[in-house]
Amino acid sequence: MGVPEAVQAHTARKGSLMSKSNTQKRLFVLLAVWPCFLGYLLFNLYPNIVSVYYSFLEWNGISEPKFVGLDNFVYMFQDKYVWRALYHNLLLIVTVPFLTVYISLILSYLLTNKHYFEAKVYRVLFFVPNILAIVVIALLWAFIYDGSYGMLNALLKVIGIDMNEYYWLAEKSTALWALLPPMIWSGVGLYVIIFMNAMKTIPSSLYEAAILEGASHTTRLFKITIPLLSPIIRIGFLFLALGVFKGFEFMLILTNGGPSGATEVIGLYMFSMAFGSTSHNYGYASAIGMFLFVILIAVKWIIDRFGPKDNLEY
Known part of the structure; x- marks a missing residue:
């Protein structure tokens, strides 16, 4: 016992x-x-x-708030500047994520499969923009686009294209598109590192078999690498797309939404409504923020619904 x-x-x-x-x-x-x-x-x-x-108030942050119900939302859907800003966001969302991911995939594939001797140096150089503040990047590109002493006009003049002191950020026809290079340049380095690390997990036997069958680098990239990295690419698209809708730092620093609203996006318009020099309408800005929240959810749903699924295997 x-x-x-x-x-x-x-x-x-x-x-x-x-x-x-x-x-x-x-x-x-x-x-x-x-x-x-x-x-x-x-x-x-x-x-x-x-x-x-x-979002249900009329309030400037100082006076007594006034409850206005859905008036802010009604006015927002009638505000042409909201739709203009949203249109600019849509233009950016179909260009910035695609170009950033596409350029990152090509660079990461070359650095991974070409075995360049100086690949480590390139990897560091590509990542440099990610350790710089957005303010620094924006000011750097403001200097590049300057009409009087900018690098872009100087390079164009060397190859025989004289822009005659053309101010890229001051013209409605080019201001929005001039924002693409700094936005893409600031994001490529991070995704190069991410895609390179992901590519190293792909079995080399797949590439060896493709080489024996005579597949070119382009075929290997689009038939092997991209399909196997599709879940990671989808996440990259998601982060970039949400960043395009939420972010407005480049617009604020480089153009402040100008000229004549040509570069104003929904985030910048919301910021201007809340903290602008001529407007302090926190209620209306909050209503725009709720609208932006719904848009972000819709963007995520679209990418999850129509983007590549996580069901690919070696």
Whole structure:
């Protein structure tokens, strides 16, 4: 009878120690996570919830708020400047993500499969824009586009195209498209690194078999690499598309939405409504923010619905 009692005591003691260990683990996780969770509540969740409330108000941040119901939303759908800004966002969303991913795929494929001696140097150079602040990148490109002493006009003049001090960011016909190079350049480096690391996981036997069958680099890229990287490419498209809709830093620094609203996007218009020099309508800006939130959800749904699925295997 003594042996079972000893076994039971040992089991009970072991269970008590395990319970104590689990409690300590939960306590440690709670202490480690709660500062981040508190920051998320204060600086992310709470502002978004308050924005929903503000969208039903007419308020400039100083005077007494006035409840106006759905008036802000009704006015927003009648505001031609909202639709103009949204149109610019749509132009950017069909160009910036596609070109960024396409250029990144080509560069990463070349650096991975061509085995250039200086590949590590190129990888660092491509990644440099990602360690620079957006302000620095924007000011650099503002210098490049300057009509009087800009690098772009100087290079064009060397090859025989004299633009006669053409200001690329000051003309309605070119201002929006001039924003594409800095936006793409600032994102290519990160995705080159991501795609290169993903390509290294593809079995070399697939490429060897394709080489034996006479497949060119282009065929290998589009028939092997891109299909196998399609889930990662989809995530890249998603992040870039959401960034195009939410971001407005380049527009704010380079053109401030000009000339004559030619580069104004929905995020910049919302910012101008809330913090502009002539307008401080937090209620209307919050309504635009709610509209932007719905658009972002729709963009994610479209990419998830029609983008490549995570079902490809080697």
